[in-house]
Amino acid sequence: MTQDDAWRGVAAEEVQELNSAVGAKLQARSRKLLGSLIRPHLWPAGAALALVVLQNLSSLVGPLLIAAAIDSGIPSAIRGDTSTLAWCIGGYAFSAIANSGLLMAFQRLAARISQDVLLDLRQRLFRHVQRLSLSFHESYTSGKVISRLTADMESIGKLLEDGLDNLLNAVLSLAFIGTLLLILDVPLALIVMAGFIPLVLMLRWFRATSGRAYRATRGAIAKVIVQFVETMNGIRAVQAFRRERRNESIMDVENASYRDSNYTATSAVATFAASVRFIGNVSLAVVLGIGAWRVTGGSMELGVLTAFTLYLRRFYDPLDELAQVANSYASASAALEKISGVLEEEPTVVEPAHPKPLPPGGTIEFNQVEFRYGPETPVVLPKFDLTIPAGQTVALVGATGAGKSTIAKLVARFYDPTAGSVRLSGVDLRDTADEDLRTKVVMVTQENFLFSGSVADNIALGKPSATRGEIESAAAAVGAHEFIAALPDGYDTDVRKRGGRLSAGQRQLVAFARAFLADPSVLVLDEATSSLDVPGERAVQAALETVLTDRTAVIIAHRLSTVLIADRVLVVDGGRIVEDGSPADLVAEGRGEFAALHQAWLESLA
Known part of the structure; x- marks a missing residue:
């Protein structure tokens, strides 16, 4: 027998022992589960x-x-x-x-x-x-x-x-x-x-x-x-x-x-x-x-x-x-x-043992926040500090993969930062109860997922106890009431699986109405206007200016028409904030990525 054969034999034995150990662990785990079911x-x-x-x-x-x-x-x-x-x-x-x-x-x-x-x-x-x-x-x-x-x-x-x-x-x-x-x-x-x-x-x-x-x-x-x-x-x-x-x-x-x-x-x-x-x-x-x-x-x-x-x-x-x-x-x-x-499997975003109530207000603070999606993956957001005062509308702008959606997910606490803390009204999100957080922070994404059931049921997801009047008012606020009323059964129309009965723009408006009915302190819009046609976009733009008043908002959008309603623009590049200012100030400077985006947008309208 050669030395290589001997080493292969040892390796095979080690693999067999490892497989036996893993198999024993799996069986023990299964027996424990079965015992809890039968007990x-x-x-x-x-x-x-x-x-x-x-x-x-x-x-x-x-x-x-x-x-x-x-x-x-x-x-x-x-x-x-x-x-x-x-x-x-x-x-x-x-x-x-x-x-x-x-x-x-x-x-x-x-x-x-x-x-x-x-x-x-x-x-x-x-x-x-x-x-x-x-x-x-x-x-x-x-x-x-x-x-x-x-x-x-x-x-x-x-x-x-x-x-x-x-x-x-x-x-x-x-x-x-x-x-x-x-x-x-x-x-x-x-x-x-x-x-x-x-x-x-x-x-x-x-x-x-x-x-x-x-x-x-x-x-x-x-x-x-x-x-x-x-x-x-x-x-x-x-x-x-x-x-x-x-x-x-x-x-x-x-x-x-x-x-x-x-x-x-x-x-x-x-x-x-x-x-x-x-x-x-x-x-x-x-x-x-x-x-x-x-x-x-x-x-x-x-x-x-x-x-x-x-x-x-x-x-x-x-x-x-x-x-x-x-x-x-x-x-x-x-x-x-x-x-x-x-x-x-255990949740990576865990509920605190002794949650702290969230006080009124909507100030968002990123304190020395760093984030990566896994221990072996690269850093997506290098350490940074950021404060968004209550009532301010902030637009995140940048190329695909720059880190905009990751920042939004941290605000909604779909993930916890790898280092540092994200605070809402002075309270670390890791110290808040999930139920309390979901009433204060609502996120609307481009996915605009609707469940099988009536239009009213889908809007009421934002506030299950809402009356029909509150549901219709929320729909009117985002410009959705007219098309809903024209449906065969109005607000009682079944949207079918994944909202297949409605167009992409209509599904997005229903998702907006759902979020607005929830009346959160913080509203996160992640490419939420991407599915709207020009008339629909204009209706939502008008609704946004009203609904976002006195509410903290984080908007991620590639459409400059949506970005321009923001009080403040953050340009993100490689996970870093490279520009920070009002839309008017960044455009007036005449240099930088946002000014270039604005100029390209104007040329596209000509």
Whole structure:
């Protein structure tokens, strides 16, 4: 062996140890989550366990009664005494009825418990994802979240609804039937138990193989869903730029990866199930051969052999079910690992333990603020100081990527600064309750997202307790009342998914009305007029001059017509503020970036 081979061997061992450690951590995290989900249902789970125990006991009576009927009941009936045979037949019928009733009661109770657990898990996941910070959602795509809530939840549901039923029945059957086999005939029972040696080895192999395979399937299906969601959300761009074939090729790769992962998992299940079936059939053949030889020799009764073989068949049937349970368990375990990983994520923008109330006013202060999006990413905003007095309208101007939107996100506390502090009315935003902050600071972006529902409902998002009169006044303030009143049902018109019933400009005006109804101390407009046509822009410009009075405002816009209504302009370049002054003063200087932008704008109007 060469030295390079030796080093590769050591590296492989280290990788294997690391993978084992990571796998153990993931499993521990999943078990902790599962325990917290089941803990509130311990009493119903205990009742379900009692029902399944009784159901299994009732099913085991049948072969014993058949053995008694063969060895005692039938000979007695031949002699004229039918009581024993009658008792055997009556007992068998009663056990069958009891078995059916107990099984129905168990399955109904188990279904209720499983649905309650799934409901709890879905609610936890949805609540948690909603409160995670913007940084999580910018890195963890919506397609992955959908995968957690659909494909992964379906795998867990399948295990809870069917797998646990089969698992409990299989374990109890193995325990009870194994005991009965030992009672009926020890030598034959030991032959059966010897078959467990290869079964245990196969089970260990199956758990390791299927665990890896199903982790791969969970990641693969998430990629498929991500690709599908992105394609459907961007279908206009897809069709406009003829990207269909490119998307199809990407989907083909992701689909193939999902197919291959599923094939690996299914192959493992098939191998395990076939091994169980083979061992069971061999054991049954050996038992029948030896048992028949002993019956003919008079050392064993025919009824005992009959009961033993009936129990033996039932003994291996649960092992077949265990293969399916192991399959469901491997899939659900991988899904639970993914979900527990999301639930383990912590918000990067955290609520303070002892929040301070925000006083009236809207003065914004940046004190030695520095910001980067991640520990390994470059600095976006080098250290700077900035004060925006209450009631002042400030426009941020600069090239794309200069840092304007980052400043706006810090004002709205979608992110916390890496160093320094952002203060509102003298209070560090990290010391304010999120609910208090959202009533004082409202941000309107170019995305202008609307939810399915009426126009009035979308405007009322800014103030859920608003009356219809307040909603209509807010719409009128931004020039939206006229087009809303012209809709088929006026303010009750359903805007449909993502506001698809309205034009881009109309959606933006509704978003403006929503923000104005909230009546915040600070209003942040991030390219909020980008979707408006010329008439719409003029209407909003007129509304802005009224609505922004006595309110602190931070406006990010490339349109100079919007910038010129500001009291103050900050030109941002590379995260630094390179110009600061009123629009008139910066234009009068005749030099600098803002003056150049203004001159270019005037020339475009000529």
